[in-house]
Every structure is written in C-alpha cells, then in structure tokens.
Amino acid sequence: KSTQHASLKQFRQVREEINQVYAQISAYIDECLEFFNSDCSANTPGAIGDAASVKVEEACFSRILTPAAVQSVTDFRAKVRGIREVISRNQMKCAFFGRTSNGKSTVINAMLGRKVLPSGIGHTTNCFLQVEGTSKESAYLQTPNSSEERPIESVSQLGSALSNEKLDCESLVRVFWPKQLCSLLREDVVLLDSPGVDVSPDLDTWIDQFCMDADVFILVCNSESTLMNTEKKFFHKVGSKLSKPNVFVLNNRWDCSDGELDSAELVRKQHMDKSVSFLADELKSCTRSEAESRVYFVSAKEALVNRLKETNQGLESPSPAGSLADGWQSRYFDFKNFEREFELILSDSAIRTKFAAHAEQGRHIAGQMFSILEAVYEGSVEEKDSAVRQRQALQRDLENLRVAASTERDIRQTLEGIERKVAGTLSEEIRRL
Ligand code: GTP
Numbered sequence: 001k002s003t004q005h006a007s008l009k010q011f012r013q014v015r016e017e018i019n020q021v022y023a024q025i026s027a028y029i030d031e032c033l034e035f036f037n038s039d040c041s042a043n044t045p046g047a048i049g050d051a052a053s054v055k056v057e058e059a060c061f062s063r064i065l066t067p068a069a070v071q072s073v074t075d076f077r078a079k080v081r082g083i084r085e086v087i088s089r090n091q092m093k094c095a096f097f098g099r100t101s102n103g104k105s106t107v108i109n110a111m112l113g114r115k116v117l118p119s120g121i122g123h124t125t126n127c128f129l130q131v132e133g134t135s136k137e138s139a140y141l142q143t144p145n146s147s148e149e150r151p152i153e154s155v156s157q158l159g160s161a162l163s164n165e166k167l168d169c170e171s172l173v174r175v176f177w178p179k180q181l182c183s184l185l186r187e188d189v190v191l192l193d194s195p196g197v198d199v200s201p202d203l204d205t206w207i208d209q210f211c212m213d214a215d216v217f218i219l220v221c222n223s224e225s226t227l228m229n230t231e232k233k234f235f236h237k238v239g240s241k242l243s244k245p246n247v248f249v250l251n252n253r254w255d256c257s258d259g260e261l262d263s264a265e266l267v268r269k270q271h272m273d274k275s276v277s278f279l280a281d282e283l284k285s286c287t288r289s290e291a292e293s294r295v296y297f298v299s300a301k302e303a304l305v306n307r308l309k310e311t312n313q314g315l316e317s318p319s320p321a322g323s324l325a326d327g328w329q330s331r332y333f334d335f336k337n338f339e340r341e342f343e344l345i346l347s348d349s350a351i352r353t354k355f356a357a358h359a360e361q362g363r364h365i366a367g368q369m370f371s372i373l374e375a376v377y378e379g380s381v382e383e384k385d386s387a388v389r390q391r392q393a394l395q396r397d398l399e400n401l402r403v404a405a406s407t408e409r410d411i412r413q414t415l416e417g418i419e420r421k422v423a424g425t426l427s428e429e430i431r432r433l
C-alpha cells in the first residue's frame with residue numbers, strides 16, 4: 001500500500017520543497033525589512049540627544065538604503081505571500097469529456113473506488129461537477145453563487161439535489177468528498193466531470209472556464225461506436241488553446257464487445273489506430289509511441305464493481321458479481337494500467353505547469369533581493385571608506401599643525417636665545433665702558 005499512488009506523491013513532495021524554499025525567502029525578506037525599518041539613530045552611540053548628529057546619520061542611512069529599495073522589498077513580501085498561498089492550494093486536475101452516456105461519471109467513480117457521482121442511462125450529468133477532497137468527515141457540495149456547504153448523504157441524494165437546482169451546463173458544482181475515504185483525493189487530485197460534449201455546448205466557454213488549468217484530459221469513448229467528430233472537435237479546440245494537452249482515450253464499455261470475440265481484436269485494432277492517429281497526427285499532443293500508451297480498452301462499470309468488492313462496499317445490495325462479463329480480468333488489468341500511466345503523466349505535468357513558473361519567480365525574487373542587499377552593502381562600505389578617508393585627512397591636518405607649532409616654538413626659543421645672547425653681550429659692553 002505504501003507504493004500506492006507513488007508518482008502522485010511526488011507532486012506533494014515538490015510542493016513541500018518549493019514551499020520550504022519560499023518560507024526561507026519569506027523569512028529573509030522579513031529580516032531585511034526589520035533591519036530596514038529599525039531606527040538608525042538607535043544604533044548610533046553618542047547620537048542620543050544630539051539632533052544634528054542624528055540628522056547626519058539619517059542622511060547617511062537614506063543614501064545607503066534608497067526608498068525605492070525599501071519599496072521593492074516590501075512588494076516582494078506581498079508577492080511571496082500570494083505565491084505561497086497559491087502553492088498551498090495547488091492540486092492536480094484531470095478533466096473528463098465525451099459524449100453523453102459514454103461512462104464519464106462511472107469512470108470517475110471507478111477511479112475513486114466508490115459511487116460518488118450519479119450515473120445512469122440518458123443524459124445524467126447536466127453541469128460541471130468537480131470532485132475534490134476535504135479533511136472534513138462527511139461529504140458536502142457547493143453550488144455556484146453560494147458558499148453554503150450542503151451536506152450530501154448519498155449519491156442519489158446528490159443526484160436529486162442537482163436536478164432540483166436550476167443549473168445550466170456551464171455551471172460548476174463542487175463536490176467535496178472526505179479524503180479519508182478516497183486515496184486519490186488524499187493525493188490532491190481533482191476530477192472534473194462534464195456534461196456530454198454533444199449537448200450543443202459553447203465549447204469555448206467550457207475550455208476557458210474549466211480547462212485552462214487542467215493537467216490531463218480523459219476522453220471517454222464508447223467502444224461500441226467510433227471516435228466521433230463532436231469529440232474530436234472539442235479536443236481540437238483544447239489543442240488550439242493549450243499547447244500539447246495530455247489526452248488519454250478510454251474506449252469504455254469494452255465489456256459489451258465480449259459477445260463478438262471474432263471481431264473484437266479487429267475492432268480493437270481499428271480503435272487503437274484511430275485514437276493513435278488522432279492524438280499524435282491530428283492533435284500533435286504526443287508521439288505515436290506515446291499515444292499507444294494513452295489508449296485503453298476498459299469497462300468502467302466492471303472496474304467499479306471490482307473496487308466496491310475489494311473494499312466490501314455495497315455488500316448489502318444484491319451481489320454485483322453478475323455485472324462482470326467473461327474476460328473482465330483483462331479489462332480490469334487494462335484499467336489499472338491506465339491508472340498507473342495516468343498518475344505518472346498527471347503528476348509530471350502538474351509539477352511542471354504548476355511549479356515551474358513559481359520556481360522561476362522564486363529565483364527572480366532571490367536574485368533581486370541579492371542585488372538590493374549587495375547595493376546596500378556596497379553603499380555602506382563606500383560610506384565607511386569615505387569616513388576613514390575623512391579621518392585620515394583630519395589626522396594629516398593635525399600632524400601638519402603640530403609640525404607647524406613645533407617649528408614656531410623652535411624659532412621662538414632660538415630668537416629668545418639670540419635675544420639673551422645679544423642682551424648679555426650688550427650688558428658686557430656697557431660694563432666695560
Ligand atoms: P452523462 O452524464 O449523461 O453525460 O453520461 P456519462 O458519460 O457520465 O455516463 P454514465 O457514467 O452515467 O454511464 C451511463 C450508463 O452506462 C450507466 O448506466 C452506466 O452504468 C453504464 N456504463 C458505464 N460504463 C460502462 C461500461 O463500461 N460497461 C457497461 N456495460 N455499462 C457502462
């Protein structure tokens with residue numbers, strides 16, 4: 001179990017690491033601002049009570065630390081706070097699309113290992129449903145235009161809650177499900193269910209509103225038919241707005257092909273060829289060999305039955321064993337392979353798209369901070385040097401004065417000596433006369 005979702009865990013690790021780096025940058029900025037805002041006169045002994053000297057010190061401080069530098073560092077603090085908040089909220093997002101009744105909601109339920117979203121024949125999902133984890137103990141939903149947390153008791157209650165709402169297909173309902181019940185949600189994965197792409201939607205609005213931050217897209221197809229133009233059209237639009245989107249193709253309802261064993265292999269090959277050429281040649285989202293590992297033949301219904309059995313859910317209801325058609329093992333195997341590859345691509349893409357820009361920004365801020373502090377340091381060294389130069393000049397002047405004074409004293413002494421000699425000679429002369 002410890003290796004469960006191993007690749008998804010990397011996302012959390014990277015998020016933790018980048019958060020730590022930002023915490024360091026943040027502490028560094030706080031320390032700088034504390035230093036910048038500290039009263040410079042308080043650090044200057046002898047300045048107390050001496051207004052003129054405080055003024056000189058302040059002038060010197062503002063020469064070293066310009067208001068522009070202080071403003072930049074203050075701006076960085078706000079920026080870093082914002083980035084840290086975004087980082088801590090970052091999740092990996094996967095969006096599901098496909099025609100009505102292809103099994104999108106069932107695929108999501110199978111991946112979550114429980115019946116979270118309503119599914120059924122006919123047009124079931126009538127708006128966008130985003131499933132995400134909560135640390136709370138019970139599930140709840142949030143409809144657009146309201147922050148109210150409405151408890152969800154069961155999947156059927158969610159279904160009726162949604163059908164009672166007047167929601168158009170462009171609204172988003174957020175379904176919060178306890179993380180403790182779903183390992184996938186524990187790893188900060190968000191799954192976005194959508195109404196069928198054939199519900200004549202405004203695809204541009206869909207993509208702009210819900211897909212720009214998606215890391216992976218899953219096209220849920222019906223393997224009983226073929227890849228439809230409505231489905232292709234949607235992904236062509238996605239491809240025009242997002243460069244190289246990560247798209248998986250799930251040929252769902254593969255259990256229904258079971259009765260026709262002879263043709264199954266042929267159909268599989270046809271679907272595979274079409275899907276690979278769609279992903280690689282048309283969308284140009286990956287290479288042909290990569291595309292081969294992004295196309296799967298599954299039965300979401302059976303995968304869900306298996307998951308429910310594995311976790312002893314729904315044992316009170318009639319045994320779901322009848323829902324597994326012959327050969328279910330290989331379809332379930334393919335479903336698990338899909339999940340493994342999906343998790344790899346999801347975490348890899350999310351790490352790159354969600355954190356690369358933040359890492360770059362962090363590097364930029366650290367660089368800018370370094371330049372500012374380097375300028376402050378150089379300014380203070382310059383001020384110190386000029387103070388030393390001033391002191392040296394003063395000392396030189398003092399020395400010159402001293403020299404001048406001692407010369408004057410020598411001259412005076414000599415003169416006094418001469419005077420004394422002259423006076424002595426004069427009095428000698430007078431006595432003799
Ligand atoms: P909308 O929300 O209406 O767009 O449909 P959807 O794509 O979400 O399909 P949903 O998951 O509601 O499934 C439609 C019906 O197909 C349900 O009755 C599912 O039980 C059934 N179904 C889903 N996946 C499979 C599958 O792999 N095999 C079979 N036999 N039935 C499936």
Ligand code: MG
Nearest residue numbers: 104105124125
């Ligand atoms: Mg649905």
